[in-house]
Amino acid sequence: MKRTLILGLGNPLQGDDGVGCYIAETLQRQMLSDDVEVIDGGTPGIGLLNLFEGRQCVIIIDAAEMGLPAGEYRRFEPHEVVLTGSNQRFSLHRTGVIDALALARELNIALPKIVFFGVQPQSVEWRDGLSPRVQAAVPRVIEAILYEMEGSQSEKV
Amino acid sequence: MAQNLKIDVHHVTRVEGHGNIVINAKNGVLEECKLEIVETPRFFEAMLRGRPYTEASHITSRICGICAVGHATASLRASENALGVELSEQTWLLRKLIFFGEMLDSHILHAYMLVAPDFFNVGSVIPLAGIAPEVVLRALRMKKLAGDLCAMIGGRHTHPIAMTVGGFTHLPTVDEIKTMRERLIAARNDVDETVALFKSLPWPQFNRETEYVALSKPDEYAFIDGTITTTDGGSYHINDYRQVTNERCVQHSSAKHTAHKRESYMVGALARFNVNYKQLHPKAKEAADALGLKPICTNPYYNTAAQVVEIVHSVEEAIKICDELIARGIKKETPPKFAGKGGAGVGSCEVPRGILFHNYEIGDDGKVVNANCIIPTGQNLANIEADMRALVPQILEQGQEKVTLALEMLVRAYDPCISCSVHFLNVKFV
Numbered sequence: 107m108k109r110t111l112i113l114g115l116g117n118p119l120q121g122d123d124g125v126g127c128y129i130a131e132t133l134q135r136q137m138l139s140d141d142v143e144v145i146d147g148g149t150p151g152i153g154l155l156n157l158f159e160g161r162q163c164v165i166i167i168d169a170a171e172m173g174l175p176a177g178e179y180r181r182f183e184p185h186e187v188v189l190t191g192s193n194q195r196f197s198l199h200r201t202g203v204i205d206a207l208a209l210a211r212e213l214n215i216a217l218p219k220i221v222f223f224g225v226q227p228q229s230v231e232w233r234d235g236l237s238p239r240v241q242a243a244v245p246r247v248i249e250a251i252l253y254e255m256e257g258s259q260s261e262k263v
Numbered sequence: 264m265a266q267n268l269k270i271d272v273h274h275v276t277r278v279e280g281h282g283n284i285v286i287n288a289k290n291g292v293l294e295e296c297k298l299e300i301v302e303t304p305r306f307f308e309a310m311l312r313g314r315p316y317t318e319a320s321h322i323t324s325r326i327c328g329i330c331a332v333g334h335a336t337a338s339l340r341a342s343e344n345a346l347g348v349e350l351s352e353q354t355w356l357l358r359k360l361i362f363f364g365e366m367l368d369s370h371i372l373h374a375y376m377l378v379a380p381d382f383f384n385v386g387s388v389i390p391l392a393g394i395a396p397e398v399v400l401r402a403l404r405m406k407k408l409a410g411d412l413c414a415m416i417g418g419r420h421t422h423p424i425a426m427t428v429g430g431f432t433h434l435p436t437v438d439e440i441k442t443m444r445e446r447l448i449a450a451r452n453d454v455d456e457t458v459a460l461f462k463s464l465p466w467p468q469f470n471r472e473t474e475y476v477a478l479s480k481p482d483e484y485a486f487i488d489g490t491i492t493t494t495d496g497g498s499y500h501i502n503d504y505r506q507v508t509n510e511r512c513v514q515h516s517s518a519k520h521t522a523h524k525r526e527s528y529m530v531g532a533l534a535r536f537n538v539n540y541k542q543l544h545p546k547a548k549e550a551a552d553a554l555g556l557k558p559i560c561t562n563p564y565y566n567t568a569a570q571v572v573e574i575v576h577s578v579e580e581a582i583k584i585c586d587e588l589i590a591r592g593i594k595k596e597t598p599p600k601f602a603g604k605g606g607a608g609v610g611s612c613e614v615p616r617g618i619l620f621h622n623y624e625i626g627d628d629g630k631v632v633n634a635n636c637i638i639p640t641g642q643n644l645a646n647i648e649a650d651m652r653a654l655v656p657q658i659l660e661q662g663q664e665k666v667t668l669a670l671e672m673l674v675r676a677y678d679p680c681i682s683c684s685v686h687f688l689n690v691k692f693v
Contacts (some may be wrong), residue, residue, distance in 0.1 A: 119310065119325045148325065148421040152376060152388075153368070156407040157420065206287075212392035213400060234310055247331065 108143040109124055109162040110255065113154075115147050115203065122176070122227030126167040129247055132141075142255065151202035155210060161218040163258050165251060166203065172225025177239035179225045180246045181254065184217045187222075221254060223247055265684035266291045266659045270667050276663065279321045282679065284670050285515075286528055286651070288659055296652045297623050298644060298674065299515045311634040316342045316601075317428060322622065323636065324422050327680060329372065331366035331422045333614030334621075336487055340610030341621040342428045348599055348608065349382050353591070354430045357416050360584045361423065361578040362486050362612070364412035367690050369538045370532070370570040371409065373678045375402035379533050381672050382464045398460065404407060405574075407687045408446055412581070429598035443478075444585035446607035447578055447592055454595050458550045461571045467669060470561040473646055474525050475534035476507060478613050482544040484535070486613045492538050494559055495524055497498060501611040504620045520645040521637070527645035530617025531677065533560060545578035563650050566677045570615075601629050616640055640679045 112131025116123045130146040138144065148156065158164055172180060185205055207253040210217050225247060237246075272288035287295035305325060309320055324331040336358060343350065343653040347498050350358070376388040379398065392399040410420055417423025418433045427431040435443075478489035479498070491499040491507055500505055508527075511521040522528065536543075536551070539556040543551070551557070552566045605625040614621050617639030624633040650673055658666055 117325055119307070119322065145419065146422070148331070149327075150421045151329065152372065153406055153410050154405060156410055159407075162483055187493070205387075208389045209392055209399070212389055232310075 107160040108141050111161045112144045113147045114167045117149050122234050122237055123169045123230040125169050125225045125240055152205050154202050154206040163219045167219050167223045169227040171208045174226040174260050176226050176228035177243035182222050195197050196215050214249045228248045265571040293655050296514050308634045311631045314631055315629050329369050330614045330674045333362050335423050335426050337612045337619045337621040341608050341623045344608030345606040345623050345625045348429045356584050361416040363461040363581040364409050366577045368409035370574050371405045374567050374570050401444045401453050408450055427598050428618050430596055431597050435591050440585050447582045462553045469654050472561050474528040475537040476528045476530050476536040477535040481537050501609045521642045527649045528644045530639045530642045532573050533566040536569040544576045544579040545581050547572050566676045630693050643677050
């Protein structure tokens, strides 16, 4: 089991919602440390919890409505934000992130360190491909993720 | 007693997508009763047009994070039938095995996390974890096994990348299959506990005769391929699926309704159970007995019980397939290349929520010219409404709250996947 998991979430058929999958795919083609696994997780729902098992650090890349201009990204940890699903109800899909975290708390399941990279989408309509502004943000987000990992590598030493 | 009742449940919880229940009764007479579907229609058909057929299964597997293998399989079967591609024994075994993995994953999710909270009088699986942690931990354990089974064959969790037209691009090793077999055997205990839990639940008692439609095969409980079979008698070749579905638009729903000979029909685990009971694994039949389920069961709430029966069946059949694969060994096979001749074909599977159809026309350049996809939930909508119309007058006197709960539970019983609606995160910095 590799200690660091980079997890791209989203649905590539819903425009910018797929930004996490797109970045994961790009990272899969790059040379990363042996201790890093990259997964294009799609829309796994509550099953997410099973992907966390045995990890030290999980970096989640996801589209996030943050009230920012499209293409802006933010790094945050779960305790720094209030996460709600876009429709604030229990659902099988992406509210999976929120439900998985809530469920872990309720069941006293120890979680790895979790870091989110949220990217502000422009459009999550059903269509293939990213909008130009989110597309343009991808290299910057990747750079930030690589920087994050350098940091967590040096923490271990 | 004359009753007035007005129910408007905006966005039924614990179902996929946006569905509203609207009920209006005056002086005990039901004036309005409908399930409104307010999702934006999806445009997969348009997304597939002009794309190489080799991409179709990867695109359609994104339709749903829960039925990814099901959509991929129906898509591959449509392309394979269009292009005349034959599958090896090994490919069939692996396709069936990964299908059982997804069936388990989806049924466990629905039965434990979406339906069980109703019986424990809690709003969702999260408070359920507070009052009955062992139940939720069991569900997570079983889901992990199912997810790992899918990943072993599909190449990754959630969306199967290794499944391709004519076979697989990546194969599991015999050792991986042996380990999985051991884990499936160890899971029998959890499966028994699952049957014991669901047998103890007070299922709502409501029966309405309807038509049940499912694939069937002469030699097995059908999940992939088969003949479209209905409990009203008669069967159809999958190529003639339109004679069964007869899609029509209705005003209050952006999803189309379907009807065969009656006003509606039902698909899903209960339909499969009713059509194919005889072919269930003996242990699954025992579970059905324990759950009080006999064909033909006309209580739609028992769809979840039928899913529990299929959990038993899937684990037992998956063990059998592992045995067979271990005995045969895994051989490297190369999926056939495109021969430069297009065609048209239908692929059909029984995904967790019921019968699914993909229908493609592929050009001689290997690109998709036309595509049609009919999902199970669309086929159930008319039947859910017919159930609501029959149920409401029977329970009208119980008052708003109980009627609302009964209707929400009814909709949830069908395990609807109304849409994989927009679901990105909303973030508020604190």
